[in-house]
Amino acid sequence: MQRLSRAAWIYLATVLLAAASVFVHVLVPDLDWDVTAQVAQILLVLAILYLICDSTPATLTSRQSAWSPSSSAALAAVVLLGPAGAATVGAMSLFSLRRGGLRERAFNGAMNALSAFAAGEAYLALGGHVGVPKPGWFPAVILPFAVAAAVHVAVNHGLLWGMLLLLPPAGVSPQRGRLDLHLPLLLVSDLGYATLGLLIAALWDLVGPFAAVLVLIPLFVARWAMGQFAAQEGAYSATMAALCQAVETKDCYTRGHSERVSRGATMLAREIGMGADRVAAIRYAGMLHDVGKLGVPTKVLQKTGPLSAEELAAIQLHPMRGLEIVRQIGFLTEALDGIMHHHERMDGKGYPMGLAGHEIPEFARVIAVADAFDSMTSARSYRGARRIEDAVAELRKWSGSQFDPVLVGAFIAALRREGWESQPARPPAGFGGGAAAQDHDDPTAPLRVAGNR
Ligand SMILES: [Fe+2]
Numbered sequence: 155m156q157r158l159s160r161a162a163w164i165y166l167a168t169v170l171l172a173a174a175s176v177f178v179h180v181l182v183p184d185l186d187w188d189v190t191a192q193v194a195q196i197l198l199v200l201a202i203l204y205l206i207c208d209s210t211p212a213t214l215t216s217r218q219s220a221w222s223p224s225s226s227a228a229l230a231a232v233v234l235l236g237p238a239g240a241a242t243v244g245a246m247s248l249f250s251l252r253r254g255g256l257r258e259r260a261f262n263g264a265m266n267a268l269s270a271f272a273a274g275e276a277y278l279a280l281g282g283h284v285g286v287p288k289p290g291w292f293p294a295v296i297l298p299f300a301v302a303a304a305v306h307v308a309v310n311h312g313l314l315w316g317m318l319l320l321l322p323p324a325g326v327s328p329q330r331g332r333l334d335l336h337l338p339l340l341l342v343s344d345l346g347y348a349t350l351g352l353l354i355a356a357l358w359d360l361v362g363p364f365a366a367v368l369v370l371i372p373l374f375v376a377r378w379a380m381g382q383f384a385a386q387e388g389a390y391s392a393t394m395a396a397l398c399q400a401v402e403t404k405d406c407y408t409r410g411h412s413e414r415v416s417r418g419a420t421m422l423a424r425e426i427g428m429g430a431d432r433v434a435a436i437r438y439a440g441m442l443h444d445v446g447k448l449g450v451p452t453k454v455l456q457k458t459g460p461l462s463a464e465e466l467a468a469i470q471l472h473p474m475r476g477l478e479i480v481r482q483i484g485f486l487t488e489a490l491d492g493i494m495h496h497h498e499r500m501d502g503k504g505y506p507m508g509l510a511g512h513e514i515p516e517f518a519r520v521i522a523v524a525d526a527f528d529s530m531t532s533a534r535s536y537r538g539a540r541r542i543e544d545a546v547a548e549l550r551k552w553s554g555s556q557f558d559p560v561l562v563g564a565f566i567a568a569l570r571r572e573g574w575e576s577q578p579a580r581p582p583a584g585f586g587g588g589a590a591a592q593d594h595d596d597p598t599a600p601l602r603v604a605g606n607r
Contacts, residue, residue, distance in 0.1 A: 158257075162320035166261055169313060173264035176241055176271050192286070196234045199363040200243045203227040203370070209251035223373055225306060225344055227366070228270040229351025232302050233295070234358060236284040237274025244270030265313045273306035286359045296352070303348035307341055390485055394441045397448075397480070405447050405455045410577075411528055411595075416440030418524030418574075419492075422561060425568040426520075432488065436517055439492030443521050446476025446493070469594055470505045473497055492517030496525060497594070499556045519558040523549065523565050526557070529595035532577045539577045540598075542569070552597050 158166065207224035224247070231240040248263030278284070282298030283291055350369055357365035398412040419440035423433045447455060450472050454465045461469070476493045480486055486493075495509060495518030502510030530545035540548075546566055553562040 159320060162317065165316055165320055166257070169264045169268065169317075170260060173241075173245070173267045176238075176267065177245075180238055180241075180271070193235065193239075195363065196231075196286075196358070197239055197242065199366060200227045200231045200234070200239075201246050203366045204243050204246045205249060205251075207370070208247050223347040223350065223370060223377075224266075225303075225310075225348045226350040226354060226370065228266065229273065229299070229303055229306060229348045230354035230358075230366070231270065231351075232274045232277050232306075233282070233284065233299065233352060233355035234286060237271045237278065240270035240274040241267040244268075261317060265310060268313065269306050269310035272309045273302040276305040277302035287356050288359065292356075299352045300349075303345055303351070306348055307344045310344070311341065390438075393483070394438060397445050398441050401444055401447050404452055405444075408444065411532065412441045412444065414528045414532075415443060415521065415524045418527055418565070419520050421568040421572055422520050422524060422565045425564040426561070435487055435489045436492065436520060438486055439489035439496075439517050439521055440524060442476065442480055442486070442489065443493050443496045443525060444472065444476065445479050446472035446474065448479060449475030470497070472594075473506050488515075488517055491515035492521045494518070496521040498522070500558055501555045504556075514558075519561055523557050523561050525595045526552075526597050527565065529593050530598060531574070534593050534596070542574055542576065548598055556597055 204224050204227035207227060228240055228244045231243040235243075244266035245263045247266040248259050250259070250262065277298045280298035280301055282295055282302065287295065350373070354365045354369050357368060361368060401412065402409050416437050417440070420433055420437045423436045428436065450468050454461070454468050457465065473494050473496060477490055480493065481490060492515065495507065495514055498504035498507065498509045498514040498518055499522075500511055500514070500519075502508050504514075527545050527549060530540045530548055531542055533539040546569070549557060549562045549565065553559040
């Protein structure tokens with residue numbers, strides 16, 4: 155369990171005390187509120203619903219955080235039971251099956267009770283009615299409910315952020331990292347799930363407790379389907395990682411190269427306004443662009459002297475070998491063009507097909523720029539890493555003849571905005587052992603061929 159700073163302990167205690175005061179001063183006197191069989195039934199159903207939702211969050215995709223529709227139950231309680239009932243439902247988080255230790259459970263229970271209570275108070279303050287909604291309540295109830303949903307999200311995320319900011323060491327908690335990345339998405343999705351609370355409440359008069367089932371079952375089915383999608387995406391990533399690892403094991407001087415080319419190609423793709431699907435595909439293309447090296451003899455890849463004509467031909471076949479290796483992987487689609495043609499040149503002097511200008515697929519022109527840039531800015535056994543400014547100058551120099559000039563300009567703009575992590579100036583110790591003294595991606599050091607000096 156993570157150690158808390160003094161400030162975090164004080165913060166935790168304050169949140170717990172605030173929640174306790176809600177229950178002592180508001181909830182307990184409210185217990186003489188008309189606890190009819192119907193109120194008890196609503197409270198029980200919503201508490202169970204909240205617990206189920208909170209205990210079974212689902213990750214939608216690798217780029218998103220866990221998803222839990224528990225706020226639907228809390229907001230339904232705001233309408234059906236009022237602030238005290240909503241706080242009770244929110245406090246169910248204390249018993250959630252996914253929470254960690256007692257401290258985390260206590261904080262989450264208090265946080266969710268307070269946010270539900272604040273939402274209930276906001277709802278009442280704006281004239282919202284409490285109870286099972288009647289048709290005549292609409293549309294007057296919509297505005298108070300919308301404000302209550304916004305208050306719920308704001309208080310919930312505000313209290314959570316307060317704690318994450320105080321967690322030691324500041325700023326490096328994985329939870330906080332996820333929130334930094336996904337905050338806008340989380341806010342919007344939480345607001346959306348909160349809105350479902352009104353739907354549950356509105357249906358209660360008609361179908362009773364089945365309102366919750368009617369509203370949330372389709373969501374759970376959708377969530378299951380999206381969870382499958384996330385699992386599939388994870389399998390894709392694992393496939394990519396395994397193939398990259400195989401290439402880098404065979405050709406050890408390219409350690410990390412595939413990942414960096416993928417990052418550079420993605421930056422460039424975003425810069426020129428490619429859609430999300432194509433950006434995802436080019437990420438794969440960058441990772442797998444040299445997978446064909448698996449089909450090139452290791453002794454040729456690691457040769458330190460000039461290459462024979464046959465050895466050069468073997469290296470120049472790697473884009474086609476790459477295509478043969480991965481063409482059966484259905485999801486790669488346009489990425490295959492990038493793998494096949496990433497060594498074509500704008501002047502038609504590249505390989506394997508000798509395509510020129512815009513005959514070269516866009517994916518391949520993008521990969522070519524990112525590939526050469528990473529090759530130049532990484533250390534090789536025959537030279538140190540070039541400075542980023544020098545590599546940019548080389549890209550400009552070869553713009554038009556080797557690289558697409560529009561893409562070179564866009565890549566430089568993306569570099570200025572997003573930056574690039576410099577690689578070590580010298581290869582790590584032991585790097586030269588068995589590593590190639592030549593790099594087919596380096597435009598400043600073309601492959602040396604025997605009899606061609
Ligand atoms: Fe290559």
